Amino acid sequence: MSNAPMLNEQQGRRGTSLMWPAICVLIGLLFFFPILWAALMSFKSTPAIIAERFPLTWKSVVPTSPTFENYVTLFTSIGFGRSLLNTMIASIGQVSASVVVATLAGYAFARLPFPGRDLLFALILSTAFVPLETILVPLYNVARALGLTSTYPALFLPFVANPFSIYLMRQSFAEIPVELDDAAHIDGASRWRVFWRIALPNVKPALATLVLIQFIWSWNNYLWPLVIIQNPNMQIAQVSLAALKSIPNFPMDGPLFAGATILTVPLVLLAIVLQRYYVRGLMTSGIR
């Protein structure tokens, strides 16, 4: 195409239409590569991983004799199923609770005028400034005082009221034209009805974002579950995997990659399911 003396519009279009998938594949592979690699490694036995790791050849990446043994080991002798279930319980708890909390709070900050609103909002945002690592001990003491140690709610309650989520929802509600509310009010709708029928349908993309982000955050929690859960039957998968990684003189690379893959797949699937909310025209908008 480069040797075409003159590009009319039709040819230019075809040029980009060929370029486009190539760019997509390239960007996609760049981002996908680490995950893909972990997934491929999970089908190699640990001895094969170790023996073929170095020097680097195609064998270091591709399973030469694919096996499911890592997955079997993970679920039989390591009991990964239980910790995976715990992770799911914690994540579902965190996602559902935080979506409700952030949506309500976000709407209140966007639409309900009350004294000290901006100050309160700034104060809430400031809690985002402190990393969990640095308030671990005081937070642990709060949770212990509430009798939460080694309970499922302990895994997610501290993260339910999250400043980022509240900010995100406030922003999304604020972007809905006030005229929509007013029109509904004139029709005699209650505030609750306005929230439910007018506001919520208009923030679907933000809600999808919220669900996904909260799911990812809760799914990848490590330090907090490590500290607050003492009963091994309630420990989450991330901590179990880390424990597996630290067994001295007995590398468990195969099961580790298998566990890492299992932990990644549901999130990627969720992301793919939710992405229809971001694509123009694929969602039914509340604004008509």
Added chain:
Amino acid sequence: MLLPALAGLVLFQFAPIVVGLLNSLQSFNPFTHRASGWVGLNNFVEVLAEPSFHWAVLITMVYVVLILAITIPLALGLATLLNSRRPGTTFVRAAVLGALAASEAVTALVWNQMYDASTGLLNALLVTLHLPAQPFLIDANHAVVSIVVMTVWKDVGLAMLMFLAGLQSVPGSVYEAAALDGASTWKVFQRITLPLLRPSVILVMFIATVGATRLVTPILILTQGGPGGSTTNMALYSYNQAFSFNSPGHAAASVVCMMLLLVALTGGQALLLRRRGGK
């Protein structure tokens, strides 16, 4: 409506933070980590006198600047490109979100292997292409960049999501009108998309700034703060004071300093963006 949020915040955010503030004014038994008396601003004086803390402040800013400078244009670019139904976009979207969703375990396993100086994948690639091998995690400057690259890889999806959600609020009719006027893609982006995305940009700036300042796990995974403490930021400094050096007082004081820095950074951003927006 606010009650559940406030209850959660007071219990699990404000209470521990207030305890942290109070901790910064106390001395501690280094063995049991229990408070042993009020010492005024002593912890602050000691922390601020530490050269390694000065470095941590500087490196915190470096992370913030680098991460913002890469994340925002990249996320904006990705979001605009992906906000269409062209073929291939589904794959890219899934890939970027996949990185965001990748578990810490995957991240640590894979990136450490890629960056390893002697046996790593990246250096193997460079050598195959007859380029010099790079000291990715070994040299101070390389290490900072390596951490930033991994962080952006992992988190750019978050910013992209925010922008995508924001793009939904741009009415399609605006574009149709612009297309009829024969405006170029770049002009449309500059004149129409960007101004309409301003709230999203503010949100993403805020989240990215806070995230970059709070960065701990990627540093721990890749360099543990080395070499020579060159990748240790304020958050990791504080973490080390608490868990490696038995100094909860110093840890709390450095967190308070970090909070002040964040107030300044985000406040400054808000002022700047508001003024620009006011024009």
Added chain:
Amino acid sequence: MSKDINNIESTSGISRRTLLGQMAVGASWLAMGSAMGWASVVQAAPGSNPGKYKIDLGGYNGPELTSEPITLRFMRQDFAPSVNAVFDNAYAEFRKAYPNITIEEEKVPYGDLQKKVQVYVASGEGPDIMMGRNDFATAYAAGQFAVPLNQYFSQEFIDDIVDSLRNSGSVGGDLLCLPWETNPVFMYFNRDIFESAGIETPPEVSDITQGWTWDQFNDALDRLTKALRAKGDTTSWALAASTYGNGGPGSNYAQLESIWIRSMGDPNADKASSLYKTFAGVSEDGLTASGYLDTPEAVQGMKNYQFLFANGITPKGAGSQFREGIAGMMVGSINEANYMTSEDRASTPYANTPPFKFGTTPLPRGAMAFSAIIADAPFVYAGSPHVAEAAALLAFICNDANRLAFHKEWGSMPGRKSLLALDPRYSSDQSYQLAAAVAATAYAPPQTVGWFDYFNAVNPAVSDIALGADPQKRLTNAAQQVDGLLAKYK
């Protein structure tokens, strides 16, 4: 077999009383016959007292356990599944005897153990037994959160612990944690790699003063590296990456960097001398590292260390090159020999790597032959509401039968003399004799209550030096940092 017992007499200088004890245990063991398995040791011994309680509680001699329903919690690191099974079997046996006592185990990633201990202690509530380390005994004493075990264990049992381990786990005569195994370190070499490169192998002796000097070691490994590369071998290393550090760039030996530093000193030199200070690592009052950690001798030690990285002798990252058969030497403990000689290598993670012949030699020496002793050592938490029961459970886990089952699966070296005497290899095989000799002569870490801070500050310094930092500047800087950190213990 009686020859082995005679060998004990001739090769080690243990007291006559201990020796008699060992012979008694050894004899009872021989009478049983090895085919009956470890669990059948029934004769009274320091770590076994069947009949005294409902179950063999080993060295425990406290009150009979409660009949109230209670829960005991034990926090430890995770092991391979086969080792975890040893614990599960032991708990099942314990529950049969004491159905009222529930045992809950908490398995924590090894690197997070100390963090969890800190959080528990700070909150004032935690598991009844927590995994600690013998080198933290001074902190356990100063913080008063570990129960002195002397009240609950027989003196005979405590005396049975290898002396260097017992001493490092004790403060003022109180045993604060129970070193349940020992990991004396020495050097392994891959005979095949050395021979095919035509480099002389190191002396295979069990006398720790007869190994290579640092100069000989560095010189031999340098020549080995050059020989390997000359053959076009770019994958093998003369020295494997450390398996002791925290991974990450700048392979390091965690608390064992003292091998390079403190071996350049001399404990018998004049106390004001640089040699003595290098050995001590910290001032007499335990509060100053400047002038101790950064002496000219210590700097030379770190230059020896840096030489290995600067000349491509050892990788800058982590790995398990020795087991994979691509490293000439490595620093290791007896686990390695147990693994190499194990019959079921085929079921290990290294099954696909080619077999090779190995040998062992003492750690290189400077002004002295030096080794530090670090061992996992559970302690009973002083905040436990059931201190006696916790001590009893710990004693049960550490009774002869359970310990031997553990060492058999895990491959580590027993921390008690009577158990060592049961294994004939510790008196007949050079590698095992070497391990025993190192364990008998190893030194405690620098004597400071701030040891935790100390090694957390020195560890990154050693990594940095591996990556090319100036040894003099970096050690001085680390020493000053340690001084600052230790100030709070005044």
